[in-house]
Amino acid sequence: MESPHITKGLDPLDSLLSTAKKLADGGAIRDEIVSGIYGVSAGICGDAVTYRDKKKLNSTYKLDNIVTSKIWGFPIMLAILGIVFWITIAGANYPSSWLASFFGFIEGYLTAGFEAIHAPAWLHGVLVLGLYRGTSWVISVMLPPMMIFFPVFALLENFGYLPRVAFNMDRLFKKSGGHGKQALTMSMGFGCNAAAILSTRIIESPRERMLAILTNNFVPCNGRWPTLILLSSLFMAGAATTGALRTLTTASVLMGMVLIGIIVTLTVSWVMSKTALRGVPTHYTLELPPYRRPQIWKTILISSKDKSLNVLTRAIVVAAPAGIITWILGNLFVGGDSVLNHMAAFFDPFAHMLGMDGFIIMAFILGLPANEIVLPILLMGYMSSGAMVDIDSLGSIKDVFLSHGWTWLTALNMMLFSLLHYPCGTTLVNIYKETKSMKWAVLSAVIPLGIAIGVTFAVAQLARLFGWV
Amino acid sequence: MSHFTVAFAGNPNTGKSTLFNLLTGMRQHTGNWAGKTVITAEGEFKHKDHTYLAVDLPGTYSLYSNSADEEAARDYIIFEQPDVTLVVLDATSLERNLNLALQVLEITGRAVVCINLIDEARKLGIDINLKRISKRLGVPVVAISARNKIGIEALLDQVERVATGAFTAQPLRITYNEEIERGIAELTPLVEQTIGSKYPARWIALRLLDGDDSLLTSLKENMKNKELPEAKEVIGHGVTAYH
Amino acid sequence: MSGASIPLSEAAKGSTLRISGIEVQGVLRRRLLDLGFVVGNAVEVLRRSPLGDPIAFRVSNTTIALRREESSLIFGEVIGGVEA
Numbered sequence: 159m160e161s162p163h164i165t166k167g168l169d170p171l172d173s174l175l176s177t178a179k180k181l182a183d184g185g186a187i188r189d190e191i192v193s194g195i196y197g198v199s200a201g202i203c204g205d206a207v208t209y210r211d212k213k214k215l216n217s218t219y220k221l222d223n224i225v226t227s228k229i230w231g232f233p234i235m236l237a238i239l240g241i242v243f244w245i246t247i248a249g250a251n252y253p254s255s256w257l258a259s260f261f262g263f264i265e266g267y268l269t270a271g272f273e274a275i276h277a278p279a280w281l282h283g284v285l286v287l288g289l290y291r292g293t294s295w296v297i298s299v300m301l302p303p304m305m306i307f308f309p310v311f312a313l314l315e316n317f318g319y320l321p322r323v324a325f326n327m328d329r330l331f332k333k334s335g336g337h338g339k340q341a342l343t344m345s346m347g348f349g350c351n352a353a354a355i356l357s358t359r360i361i362e363s364p365r366e367r368m369l370a371i372l373t374n375n376f377v378p379c380n381g382r383w384p385t386l387i388l389l390s391s392l393f394m395a396g397a398a399t400t401g402a403l404r405t406l407t408t409a410s411v412l413m414g415m416v417l418i419g420i421i422v423t424l425t426v427s428w429v430m431s432k433t434a435l436r437g438v439p440t441h442y443t444l445e446l447p448p449y450r451r452p453q454i455w456k457t458i459l460i461s462s463k464d465k466s467l468n469v470l471t472r473a474i475v476v477a478a479p480a481g482i483i484t485w486i487l488g489n490l491f492v493g494g495d496s497v498l499n500h501m502a503a504f505f506d507p508f509a510h511m512l513g514m515d516g517f518i519i520m521a522f523i524l525g526l527p528a529n530e531i532v533l534p535i536l537l538m539g540y541m542s543s544g545a546m547v548d549i550d551s552l553g554s555i556k557d558v559f560l561s562h563g564w565t566w567l568t569a570l571n572m573m574l575f576s577l578l579h580y581p582c583g584t585t586l587v588n589i590y591k592e593t594k595s596m597k598w599a600v601l602s603a604v605i606p607l608g609i610a611i612g613v614t615f616a617v618a619q620l621a622r623l624f625g626w627v
Numbered sequence: 628m629s630h631f632t633v634a635f636a637g638n639p640n641t642g643k644s645t646l647f648n649l650l651t652g653m654r655q656h657t658g659n660w661a662g663k664t665v666i667t668a669e670g671e672f673k674h675k676d677h678t679y680l681a682v683d684l685p686g687t688y689s690l691y692s693n694s695a696d697e698e699a700a701r702d703y704i705i706f707e708q709p710d711v712t713l714v715v716l717d718a719t720s721l722e723r724n725l726n727l728a729l730q731v732l733e734i735t736g737r738a739v740v741c742i743n744l745i746d747e748a749r750k751l752g753i754d755i756n757l758k759r760i761s762k763r764l765g766v767p768v769v770a771i772s773a774r775n776k777i778g779i780e781a782l783l784d785q786v787e788r789v790a791t792g793a794f795t796a797q798p799l800r801i802t803y804n805e806e807i808e809r810g811i812a813e814l815t816p817l818v819e820q821t822i823g824s825k826y827p828a829r830w831i832a833l834r835l836l837d838g839d840d841s842l843l844t845s846l847k848e849n850m851k852n853k854e855l856p857e858a859k860e861v862i863g864h865g866v867t868a869y870h
Numbered sequence: 871m872s873g874a875s876i877p878l879s880e881a882a883k884g885s886t887l888r889i890s891g892i893e894v895q896g897v898l899r900r901r902l903l904d905l906g907f908v909v910g911n912a913v914e915v916l917r918r919s920p921l922g923d924p925i926a927f928r929v930s931n932t933t934i935a936l937r938r939e940e941s942s943l944i945f946g947e948v949i950g951g952v953e954a
């Protein structure tokens with residue numbers, strides 16, 4: 159036996175370790191240790207825990223047998239996704255219009271007030287038409303869907319359904335080189351991409367984490383929902399005029415978009431894991447906890463309150479300045495035309511190749527800080543350059559679009575571009591903070607942008623080629 | 628009015644964070660899938676005459692350095708020496724959850740075992756005899772339902788008892804097989820002589836036998852920084868006390 | 871009832887096995903041990919994912935899903951029959 163050191167040095171610790179290693183003599187120490195503990199644990203439980211009714215434990219099993227079954231597993235997932243969307247769209251319809259009318263009503267008073275004090279037109283423009291309109295738009299279009307979607311999603315989460323989604327889809331993620339938990343971070347992306355980036359911390363391997371971060375953008379975050387919902391309900395529902403059918407068609411189109419997003423996620427993961435992010439998939443164990451009845455009201459209230467605060471803050475911080483800037487650009491005249499029109503004209507040829515127009519591209523550029531403001535900027539851009547249209551119903555919005563030469567292709571491509579383009583500013587900041595790499599932060603903007611351009615270009619050319627538009 | 632530190636340990640997905648939020652009033656989003664809490668959170672709460680600094684350790688299946696989370700949790704308990712370590716267990720999955728509680732008890736006797744989700748267990752027809760468990764473990768065991776706010780007062784009372792020293796534990800000591808026990812017997816005195824009585828020598832001996840390099844690294848870090856202060860507790864595990 | 875050891879990945883749905891060996895090494899081995907996949911413990915095979923992988927197992931009263939890469943390296947003897 160080695161003589162022990164009495165001093166408090168650091169070397170003795172190493173010699174301690176080597177003594178220990180000799181004593182351990184290789185062998186399955188870890189197994190024995192854990193077995194030992196489990197033995198005690200089982201003993202205690204055998205003594206102190208009784209199962210009154212074994213059958214009750216099976217209710218989770220029974221539900222799982224259906225929810226993860228070969229036949230019903232995926233259809234149920236799609237159905238739940240569809241139902242969530244449908245509830246969100248149908249539920250948000252009236253509150254959104256109501257809020258829009260309400261804000262419009264107030265705007266009338268604001269304008270009257272400005273006139274009464276003989277305020278200069280530009281001040282009215284910047285503060286009311288820019289700041290107020292932009293912010294009130296974001297609130298009225300964003301708030302209702304969020305206050306419905308997030309509580310519903312939180313309920314699903316608290317109920318315990320999400321691990322089952324990961325269980326069902328794991329093979330897809332494994333084949334595309336990603337980690338199984340990517341299914342979960344992807345689901346978080348439905349809420350907010352910025353938050354989902356933070357949630358990728360649950361993936362320990364840096365390579366797989368990077369994959370999750372890079373592809374998170376391809377599922378539509380709540381900032382893009384209003385854009386997708388609005389465009390699909392205005393342009394995609396086609397001849398469907400009855401409320402229910404219209405909502406159904408809209409929900410289906412949205413689901414289609416989401417599916418495209420998921421397919422792109424898997425494809426990009428696959429490509430990246432064969433090229434820049436090569437590596438072996440790491441091991442993965444997934445726990446499927448028993449289903450729990452969520453505390454419905456508590457979940458709804460906490461979730462709604464959190465989200466509405468979120469939206470209102472974002473509206474003020476992001477939408478307000480963006481609204482001002484857009485109004486200024488639209489009303490600052492240089493060489494006979496507004497700066498906005500100049501910029502739109504500059505981008506127009508390029509945009510046309512992608513099936514869109516210059517104003518749309520401009521809106522996406524100015525909308526970098528946050529996806530929520532893309533649509534308001536677009537509308538304000540259109541209205542500044544053309545006739546002043548009073549937005550008092552969604553129908554009028556369609557008129558604005560149509561008067562600028564929109565077709566179903568424009569709407570579709572704008573939706574595709576919104577789905578696939580670079581993540582918002584907050585997300586990019588989070589990506590940089592999490593990866594500490596400028597290279598990857600830039601790539602996570604450039605890769606989606608490239609895909610967005612590629613896809614919209616292809617769709618536009620295809621549609622024109624076949625004379626569909 | 629004194630201040631105590633309470634560390635919240637437990638498996639992932641046991642409602643540990645729900646309890647933490649309930650006591651400290653912070654808002655954290657809790658979902659029903661394992662592995663969601665990855666960052667340590669801190670907060671404060673008051674109970675009767677005392678203030679408690681609460682630290683929510685990452686949810687871990689064990690303290691054996693299998694991952695960064697486990698190392699963080701383990702390091703906190705050993706080196707920060709919280710006044711009370713609160714181990715939160717899932718009543719519907721006790722066999723597996725006890726694993727962590729037993730590991731914690733090998734490190735410190737200043738612990739309270741909290742069996743959460745007792746309402747879920749009842750729904751599933753699971754009956755738990757708390758007294759028997761408490762007797763076997765040698766520390767207080769309280770059943771609660773964090774989300775229904777049941778049993779919280781009783782829990783905090785036990786936390787107070789342990790924190791103030793009103794209750795001294797005789798924590799369960801796990802006896803391993805002969806080979807391991809022999810190794811522990813040889814190593815423990817060496818460990819004590821090298822690093823003093825502040826740290827649980829038996830547990831460290833066990834970890835060294837397992838070849839736990841990361842624990843060694845953490846030990847070195849800590850010894851570099853601090854003087855060896857007085858031990859906060861007399862680590863007595865029955866017959867294997869050393870002088 | 872003793873029988874030959876088979877990998878968990880090949881066990882029939884509904885059967886129960888007693889773990890006889892784990893050939894996984896390293897970090898995953900320790901993770902599996904912590905989850906209750908220790909020699910001598912009983913494991914019930916619950917079901918497969920719709921796409922064939924992973925498989926959900928019930929061990930120490932918890933449901934854990936493992937991919938084929940891992941479940942094919944855990945061996946056990948069938949001790950409980952397949953339910954009709």
